[in-house]
Amino acid sequence: MKLALLSDIHANLQAFDACLADARARGATQFAFLGDLVGYGADPAPVVDRVMAMAAAGAWVLKGNHDALACHPPAVASDALGEMTASWTHAQLSEAQRRFLDELPLLHRDGSTLLVHASVDSPERWHYVHDGRGAGESLTAATEIAADIRHVFGGHVHRQMLYYQGQGRGLLEFAPTPGAAIPVPAHRRWVATIGSVGQPRDGRQEAMYALFDRDAAKLTFARVAYDHAAAAAAIRAAGLPEFFAERLSRGQ
Amino acid sequence: MKLLEPGETLDGFEVKANLHSGGMAHIYQVQYANGAPDPGFRMAMKVPRMATGDGAENIVGFEVEAQILQALSGPHVPRFVAAGDLTRVPYLVMEYIEGKPLQHWLDEARESRVRPSPETIARLGEAVASAVHSLHRQNVVHQDLKPANVMIRPGKDGIGGGVLLDFGLSYHGHYPDLLAEELRKAIGSPVWMAPEQVVGVRGDPRSDIFAVGVMLYELATGELPFGEPQTAGGLRQRMWMQPKPPRAWRSDIPPWLQEIILRCLEPEAAKRYPSAAHLALDLADPSLVKISDRAHEMQGASLGTHIKRWFKAAGMEYKPSPLPMEQIDQVPIVMVALPYKDVTDATLYSLRVAVNRALGSRPGARLACVTVISPSETSSTDAERSEGRVHSHHLERQKQWVRGVDLDGRQVSHHVLEAGDVAGAIIEYARGNHVTVIVMGAATHGLKLQAFKPTIPIKVAMEAPCTVILVKQELPFAQLSEVEA
Numbered sequence: 001m002k003l004a005l006l007s008d009i010h011a012n013l014q015a016f017d018a019c020l021a022d023a024r025a026r027g028a029t030q031f032a033f034l035g036d037l038v039g040y041g042a043d044p045a046p047v048v049d050r051v052m053a054m055a056a057a058g059a060w061v062l063k064g065n066h067d068a069l070a071c072h073p074p075a076v077a078s079d080a081l082g083e084m085t086a087s088w089t090h091a092q093l094s095e096a097q098r099r100f101l102d103e104l105p106l107l108h109r110d111g112s113t114l115l116v117h118a119s120v121d122s123p124e125r126w127h128y129v130h131d132g133r134g135a136g137e138s139l140t141a142a143t144e145i146a147a148d149i150r151h152v153f154g155g156h157v158h159r160q161m162l163y164y165q166g167q168g169r170g171l172l173e174f175a176p177t178p179g180a181a182i183p184v185p186a187h188r189r190w191v192a193t194i195g196s197v198g199q200p201r202d203g204r205q206e207a208m209y210a211l212f213d214r215d216a217a218k219l220t221f222a223r224v225a226y227d228h229a230a231a232a233a234a235i236r237a238a239g240l241p242e243f244f245a246e247r248l249s250r251g252q
Numbered sequence: 253m254k255l256l257e258p259g260e261t262l263d264g265f266e267v268k269a270n271l272h273s274g275g276m277a278h279i280y281q282v283q284y285a286n287g288a289p290d291p292g293f294r295m296a297m298k299v300p301r302m303a304t305g306d307g308a309e310n311i312v313g314f315e316v317e318a319q320i321l322q323a324l325s326g327p328h329v330p331r332f333v334a335a336g337d338l339t340r341v342p343y344l345v346m347e348y349i350e351g352k353p354l355q356h357w358l359d360e361a362r363e364s365r366v367r368p369s370p371e372t373i374a375r376l377g378e379a380v381a382s383a384v385h386s387l388h389r390q391n392v393v394h395q396d397l398k399p400a401n402v403m404i405r406p407g408k409d410g411i412g413g414g415v416l417l418d419f420g421l422s423y424h425g426h427y428p429d430l431l432a433e434e435l436r437k438a439i440g441s442p443v444w445m446a447p448e449q450v451v452g453v454r455g456d457p458r459s460d461i462f463a464v465g466v467m468l469y470e471l472a473t474g475e476l477p478f479g480e481p482q483t484a485g486g487l488r489q490r491m492w493m494q495p496k497p498p499r500a501w502r503s504d505i506p507p508w509l510q511e512i513i514l515r516c517l518e519p520e521a522a523k524r525y526p527s528a529a530h531l532a533l534d535l536a537d538p539s540l541v542k543i544s545d546r547a548h549e550m551q552g553a554s555l556g557t558h559i560k561r562w563f564k565a566a567g568m569e570y571k572p573s574p575l576p577m578e579q580i581d582q583v584p585i586v587m588v589a590l591p592y593k594d595v596t597d598a599t600l601y602s603l604r605v606a607v608n609r610a611l612g613s614r615p616g617a618r619l620a621c622v623t624v625i626s627p628s629e630t631s632s633t634d635a636e637r638s639e640g641r642v643h644s645h646h647l648e649r650q651k652q653w654v655r656g657v658d659l660d661g662r663q664v665s666h667h668v669l670e671a672g673d674v675a676g677a678i679i680e681y682a683r684g685n686h687v688t689v690i691v692m693g694a695a696t697h698g699l700k701l702q703a704f705k706p707t708i709p710i711k712v713a714m715e716a717p718c719t720v721i722l723v724k725q726e727l728p729f730a731q732l733s734e735v736e737a
Contacts, residue, residue, distance in 0.1 A: 167312070168433030177575070180426040183319050187339045 002027050003212040005194045007034035007117070007155025009051075010066065011041030011089065012198030012248075013234070015207035016050070018226035019197050026211055026222075032108070034155040034194070035064025035117030037101070040244050041198050042234035044070065044089045048097045055100075063104035064117040064156065065126045071102040085240060107145075112186060113214070114142045114149045118156040128157055132171040135163035135191040139171065143189075150186045151212065151219075153194055160195040160208055160221045164188065178206075178223040185217045192219060198231075204251045256299070261285040263336055265297055265345060276313070276420070277301060281348060294348035295333055311342060312430050313420030318344050319427060320419040324390055328383035328415055349415045351406055354380065355399035358470060367502065370509050370538075373471045375411045377512070378535040379404055380464055383414035385528035385686050388457040388576045391425035395454065397463035398444045399470070423455045425575040442481050447491040447519050457576045458521040461528055465516025472509060473501040477517055491519055492561035494553040497546070507547035508538040514546045519561060526583035526616035529686035533585065533618070533665070536685070540665045583616030584688035589678050589712075590623045590650055591693060598725040599693045604656045606691050606723040611662065619657065619664040620685065621650040624677045627670045643668045675711035683717045694722035 004023035009016045023031070033051055038044035055061045066086075070093065073086035090098070106123040108115040119127035119134060120141040129135050142149045160178070163171040165188055176182060184190045195208025206223035213220070232245035255278060256267045266285040270278065282297040283290060300314045318335045321344065325331075331347040357376060361367050368376070380402050387394055394401075394416055405412035421439055423429055431439055436452020438445065446462035453459070469477045477495035481487045498505045498513055512534055518524045525531040534541045541547075553561075588607050591599075611617045623646045631637040646668045654664055671677035682690055694709055713720045 162428055164428045164430070166428075166430060166432040172428065172432055174428035177426050182427055185315075185338065 001030055001214045003030045003032060003113070003214060004028035005032050005034060005115075005153050005210045005212060006197050007194055007209075008036040008064070008158055008196035008198060009033070009038075009041075009047055010036055010196065010198035011038045011044040011047050012207075012231050013041070013043035013046050014228070014231040015198045015224075015226045016047055018224045019207050019209045019222075020050075022222060022224045023209065023211060026220075028211060031059040032115055032153075033059065033061045034115055034153065035062045035104070036066040036155065036196075037061075037064070038070045038089050038093070039066030039085055040235075040240075041231065042238040042240060044092045045094070045097065048093060048100065052097070052100055060108045060110070060115060061104055062108055062115055062117050063101065063106055067101045067104060071098050085244070088238075088240065109146065109149070112148050112150040113212070114145065114152045116152065116154045118154060120145070120152060120154075126156065129154060129163075129191065129193055130157050130159075130161075132163055132173050135173075135193075136171045139163075139189055139191050150189055151184065152189075152191045153210070153212070154192070155194055155196065157193045158196040158199060158201045158208075159193060160210070161193045162219070162221075163191040176219075176221040178221050181213070181216075181218040181220045183217060184212075184219045190219075195221065199248070200251045201247075202251060205249060206251075256280060262297070262299070262343060263334075263341055265295070265334075265343075267297070271296065271348075275301070282345060291331075291333060293331065294350075295345055296330070296348040298344045298346070300342050311338065314338070314342055314344070316422060316430055317419040320392055320422050320424050321346060323424060323426075324387070324392065324419075326386050326390075327413055328386040330415065330417065349403045349405070349417070351403045351412065351415065352410075353400055354402040354404060354467060354471075356404075358399055358474075361471070361474060367474060368471055370472075370506050372409075372411070373468060373509065374535045374538060375409075376404060376471065377464065377468050378532050379411060379414035380467070381414075381461075381528045381532035381535060382686070383416050384457075384460050384464060385532060385580075387416060388460070388528060388580055391575055391577050392419070393423045393455050393457050393576050394419065394421075394460050394463075395423055395449065396421040396440050396444075397460055397467070398441055399467055402467070423576075425455060425577070429454060438484075438487060442487055443476055443478070445487070445490075446521070448521055450487050450491060455576065456521055457527065457579055458524050461516050461524050461531060462521075464528070464531065465513055465524075468509075468513045468516065469495065469498060472498045472505050472513060475501055492558055492564070494519070494558070494561075496552050497549040499548075500550050500552075503550075506538070507543055508534075508541040510549070511541050511543050511547035512538075514549075520564075527580040527686075529580070529585055529688075530583065530616075530618055533620075533685055537665070540663075542663055581688070582614055583618075584610070584614065585618050585620060585686060586610045587620045587622055587678075587682055587685070587687040587690045589690065589692040590621055590653060592623050592625055592646060592649070595693070596725065599695070599723070600653060601656075602723045602725045603691060603693060604653065606721055608658050610689050610691055610721060611658070615660075615662070617662055619654070619659070619662065620667060620681075620687065621654060621664065622667045622669060622678065622681055623650060624669045624671055624674045627672060630670065639670075675708045675715070678708075678712050679715050679717070687718055689719045689721060690716055691721045691723060694724050 069086040070089040073090045116123050119129050119138040121137040129138050142152045162174045162176055166172040194210035197207045205228050206225050209222050211220045228248045232248045235245035258267050260267050264285050265282040268281045271281050272279040277298050277300045280297045282295050302311050321332045333345040336343040401418045403415040438450045440449045444463040444466045446459035449459050478490045498510045630639045630642045647666050650666045669677045709722050
């Protein structure tokens with residue numbers, strides 16, 4: 001099985017389509033969407049439509065904090081970036097789309113692979129996994145669910161990172177080179193944050209996703225160029241804050 | 253795992269003979285059990301002594317080697333054939349390398365009480381350095397080079413290409429380092445380990461250059477530069493201590509060899525050869541070696557120097573290494589092909605501008621000037637056109653040309669090659685000397701035939717193993733000559 005892992009699409013249709021095409025070209029046989037389908041971007045309805053169609057065809061879909069927020073936007077939006085677009089997104093989505101998002105699960109397990117939006121440690125609290133310690137907490141919670149979990153994949157932090165057991169006790173952090181197939185054999189345990197499709201924040205414009213070849217036990221972090229100018233134009237045309245448009249070209 | 257007997261099979265491989273039983277693994281010669289022919293070379297199987305059940309940590313080195321060997325290619329590593337499932341039957345099948353380990357030359361010298369000649373040491377060293385560079389270009393640092401892990405294939409006078417073995421402690425820049433831990437510790441073999449390895453730095457290609465230096469030192473002197481340290485304190489000595497100069501052991505060691513060896517053994521990585529390609533270049537032609545004071549030293553550094561270095565070493569900290577390939581890209585070997593006919597001043601000027609640009613501001617860059625002349629240029633009967641005269645004429649032209657290059661202390665070498673096939677000679681030189689970038693004129697080397705057949709620059713651009721910069725002559729010169737006319 002070649003599992004394409006896409007997270008934090010954030011209603012960026014251009015980036016989403018580019019990643020889907022890239023994953024298909026690389027022979028992906030199963031798709032998983034690790035949450036935050038919406039929020040920030042201009043095309044929540046088309047993105048959710050595509051995901052719903054793929055879910056009907058067998059793709060796995062998880063709920064992210066922005067999906068939850070779009071279903072139940074705060075009555076009075078705070079200054080928090082995420083909440084600024086929640087009401088707008090809510091209005092864009094149909095009743096059926098909102099119900100789809102609202103009913104998404106927080107975890108998905110397939111054999112020794114466990115998928116989550118943020119951390120397996122209290123997934124509903126959306127803990128950030130941005131160091132070995134956070135990854136370790138997620139992994140510990142995963143092994144409490146099932147002792148034979150080997151690969152934990154999540155999004156939420158918008159960066160691509162692999163955490164693994166070295167010779168010490170805690171998990172070590174490894175910054176992957178995009179495109180390199182990394183051996184992740186199943187006799188070890190791994191935690192990966194696979195990056196964001198729709199809103200890269202590491203100073204590069206290219207969309208991020210990952211491809212897990214489970215039979216070969218190899219994980220490839222991918223970067224895909226997409227029409228970020230069109231995505232930014234759509235955000236401006238929708239009347240959303242300029243900041244969300246402008247940051248796409250900077251990858252920030 | 254217990255020793256396998258000849259005739260026994262493991263996962264489709266039949267054991268023919270036990271080649272070696274080491275502390276960590278057994279090595280067997282194997283063939284396919286179903287009678288299928290070998291894949292074009294003989295095969296060796298490595299089976300760890302430890303089974304997985306004995307404790308996973310013992311087998312990590314084996315796991316690292318299996319991963320890295322599968323990712324490597326080229327003539328300087330054994331070709332990978334198969335790997336067993338680590339949790340079931342751990343083994344590794346690879347190309348059996350014909351040849352002798354570097355240890356052979358050390359043993360032979362000890363028994364015969366005759367040290368290998370400086371020329372032999374240089375040839376062995378060049379074979380090893382070229383192999384090491386090939387590894388670094390694939391983003392791998394060996395981290396455990398020693399005479400038992402370096403094979404020399406058969407070749408002229410018994411010395412062919414180098415092949416590196418045993419990647420159990422190696423580092424791959426694209427893979428998570430399974431040997432790392434939060435509290436960095438020394439990983440390697442104490443005799444050959446670089447100072448930065450002592451404090452847990454992994455992934456610096458210059459650590460391998462240090463290990464090559466230790467091997468060259470032993471070949472030349474029969475002694476180990478830092479002995480065989482048994483304690484952590486003994487191991488740390490090399491972080492500040494300069495070894496006894498090779499010529500203090502044997503005064504017949506030439507200064508150039510001492511210069512090379514001591515440069516490899518500098519405690520600070522930045523003072524060593526910046527890449528194994530630079531080291532190979534010096535070993536290939538000792539006349540290129542830039543002799544410094546250290547070539548003539550007959551005793552070690554003073555106590556004061558050692559104390560200063562000790563304080564510096566005490567502050568040495570762990571810094572993560574960039575990818576090995578990125579590191580060696582910073583120290584390019586720039587080759588300029590200087591034509592000797594059909595060339596205008598404007599082209600020579602433009603070549604100089606392009607070379608200055610290619611050298612950039614990189615202090616570790618190095619320049620090789622090459623002129624390929626036709627064999628018909630020289631004559632064995634006409635004294636005016638004797639090989640020596642013609643060559644020195646072209647070398648002199650190169651030296652004049654290079655005066656306009658902003659070298660800023662960087663090393664430059666001059667070469668005149670005779671060949672009928674100019675493009676072939678340029679490509680061969682670039683390949684043999686690990687050249688990073690070739691600079692040549694776009695319209696030189698056969699200008700008149702340009703329109704009719706693929707010209708030399710095109711052939712070079714198509715077949716060169718590296719980047720090629722084709723230089724066009726700068727416009728103002730052309731206009732200037734028109735005005736004069």
